[in-house]
Amino acid sequence: MSQTMQSAPPKDPLTIAEEWLKDGKEVAIATVIETWGSAPRPIGSHLVINKDGLFEGSVSGGCVEGAVVTEAADVIADGKPRLLEFGVADETAWEVGLSCGGRIKVYVERLG
Amino acid sequence: MWSGWADIMDPHSLTKLNQCRRERRAAILLTDLGDGSDRVIVEGDAVDGALGDAVANAFRSGKSGTREVDGRAFFLNVHLPPPRLVMIGAVHISQALAPMAAIAGFDLQIIDPRTAFASPERFPNVRLDAEWPEDVLAREPLDAYCALAALTHDPKIDDPALTAALKADCFYIGALGSRKTHARRVERLTAAEISSASIGRIRAPIGLAIGAASPAEIAVAVLAEIIEALRSRGVGAERGKAA
Known part of the structure; x- marks a missing residue:
């Protein structure tokens, strides 16, 4: 009877990032470090990206992931962390669709 | 302050953090937003001064966030085991x-x-x-x-x-x-x-x-x-x- 109710939880982004690194892939980690208003993902949420362009997790529930993945390629290339801000007042952010009315700040850094 | 890697995230930090999470131990990934260095603080580790207070508060509340300590900005990402x-x-x-x-x-x-x-x-x-x-x-x-x-x-x-x-x-x-x-x-x-x-x-x-x-x-x-x-x-x- 034990454990019949539990299934294995899906792998989380930080576990996947560690596996990518073990496989010799270059990896960037994006983290929500501040939110204002109605932000879809809480502070501390992660999106992890590898050099092949694969990504797991989310920082906004889909609105700005594309832009973060693009920036992450630069972060992987030069190793310099980036601080990204998205919000409705920002024309670029509007284009990438953070239409919920909130603003978020995302820190992107290379792993290793 | 500690021997971390500047700019990039130390892979050992991620390994240590993931290990804590698997073992159901509370940990904070601390990132210095000024120089990009990281380190993992496990609950019970001694951390001095104002940063220590911020760390203790974060462990208690479980809330991640940015804290200004001695003119430097730190991001504390709190990972508590699910109760x-x-x-x-x-x-x-x-x-x-x-x-x-x-x-x-x-x-x-x-x-x-x-x-x-x-x-x-x-x-x-x-x-x-x-x-x-x-x-x-x-x-x-x-x-x-x-x-x-x-x-x-x-x-x-x-x-x-x-x-x-x-x-x-x-x-x-x-x-x-x-x-x-x-x-x-x-x-x-x-x-x-x-x-x-x-x-x-x-x-x-x-x-x-x-x-x-x-x-x-x-x-x-x-x-x-x-x-x-x-x-x-x-x-x-x-x-x-x-x-």
């Missing part, structure tokens, strides 16, 4: 407490060797172990992010679970029963050479004093007491140190 509520006894109160605690975000487990009580019909969608607590808890030990509520009224079932919870330093340990029942429990645990300081951690009679009458109301009182214990973890210990 788990282990109920000893598949009883009427558990039937109310299980769904309430699930809504409040707890992982749940009910242990009761009496198969007539621990039936999936009575507890849909809850993990049930129809075995003796000492067997289940030997296989899957309790830890500091577990709450244990002993609800059977039967010392054969409750006492070994309470003993295991005290040894594991569960953040909450409560036991159902009147003051008279609890006095007898204290005698038994004392005879089993458990210190009075440890025994004093058991919340009995269980639940906040809100005049709860029905099993569902007692479940509310118990859940409120568990949340109070979760959100004030370490406060008493720190006060003790300061005194």
